[in-house]
Amino acid sequence: MRIEPEKFLFANLQSWFVPYKSLHSAPEMWGEIDSCIEPASPAPCEPHSAGTEDEDEMDQHASEPSNPTAHIQDKCSSTLDAMISAIVVSGSPVKSQQLGEPDLTVEEKKQLLMEQYNTKPVVFLERYHTHLKPEHMEAFSHVSSDCRTQYYCTEVQKQASSSANKTRVRNHRFAALRALQKEGQYFSEEQMRFREPLLYEQYIGQYLSEEEILQRSEEAMQKGPTGLSDLLINSYQEKELQKRLQEEQDREYCADQEEEDDEEEPTHADWEPTTEEKALLREEFLSQMHQRFLEGKDKDFNYSEVDENPDYDNLDILSRDAEEKYFDGEEDEEEEEEDDDVM
Known part of the structure; x- marks a missing residue:
């Protein structure tokens, strides 16, 4: 019996294409038949078809144009x-507005x-x-x-950490300030005068009488050691202080000359403060020294012993109310000064 080649080829092609059609009833994305696939066994395709249902569902949700927010x-x-x-x-401005346009x-x-x-x-x-x-x-x-979202979220975290650290440092320094006030020596008039001679001279020193200057010297001697070597040291320190004062006054004078205007500022010869005014000037000087300490401007003070000291954490809670009153008082005084300047 003779077998025609055309019929034999057609029969073999049918045996290959019929299983393939049953295997791939879904539309093919690639349009290519993999020669490794067993045509008679659809098993390898079942996990794929099951998985594609979930993946297609996810893709459908991802491609939906609905507003994700x-x-x-x-x-x-x-x-x-x-x-x-x-x-x-x-x-923060939320919209560009024209001049004269009412506020939002x-x-x-x-x-x-x-x-x-x-x-x-x-x-x-x-x-x-x-x-x-x-x-x-x-x-x-x-x-x-989005990489931009990741970047700015990181920036917000850094910003919060920096703010928290500043608050912690400020609380530590305020607690240390209260401790130094209680101790009494660091914020004594003599110590503050030695740290900031020009500031002291501007607020207090230039208005002292001869009797008050003599009294100040006597009080300093009584509080300190009375040996000859100590007297010599005190005398040397006084000379150094006067030298620093003169240098700072010279620098300030040169700066004033550069910004000189037509109006003359009142001098010691032009104005003599009353007793009440002297007391106010002394309070202002003390307030400025406190502020300098809190801002870290005392050059000879080791702030690391305060800023990084966990012992001051326990004092933060006790000091917080006093700190708020202190800074609120300063803000009120600044507002009053601004109002006086306007008037």
Whole structure:
């Protein structure tokens, strides 16, 4: 019996294509038949087909054009509200306005900020990140894969750490200030005069009478050692102090000459303060010395023993209320001075 070649070829082709069709009933992405696939066994394709259903579902969600912030707003509405409110309170401009255009209300600002956030969250983060806190970063979780989001979230964390460190250092120094005030020596008039001779001269020294200067010297001798060597040391220190004072006065005079104006400032010969005014000047001098200490301007003081000392953490709680009153008082005085200048 003779077998025709055409029929034999057709029969063999059918045996290959029929299983392949049953295997790949779904549309093929590549359009290429893998020669390694066993045509009679569909088993290797089953895990792939099962997996593609989940992957297709994920791809479908990823490619949906719906606004991804809708879910975030429902989940993190409190975070969003807190973030928007923080930006509004900061006073940061949220919109370019023309001269004479009325200021935006709080609600208008919040609405504009929310629109900016919904439209371009990454640009929103870039623009307002300096006013945000780490707890606000949850609102940008849906764009966390963006390298810009990662960068500015890191910046917000650094900013918060820096702010916390500044607060801790300030609390430590204020606790140390209270301890030094109680000890009495560091903020004594003589010690402060030695640290800042020009400042002392401006607020106190130039208004002292001869009797007060003599009394100051006697008090310094009574408080300190009375040996001959100590007297010589005190005399040497006084000469050095006067030398420093003269040098600082010369520098200040040269600076004043460069910025000289038509009006002459009142001098010691022009104005003699009353007893009450002298007391106010003394208080102002003491306040300035306290402020210099808190700002780290006392050159001979080892601030590392305070700033990095955990022992002062226990004093922070006790000192916090006093610290707030102290700085609030300073702010009130500054506001009063500004009002007086305006009047």
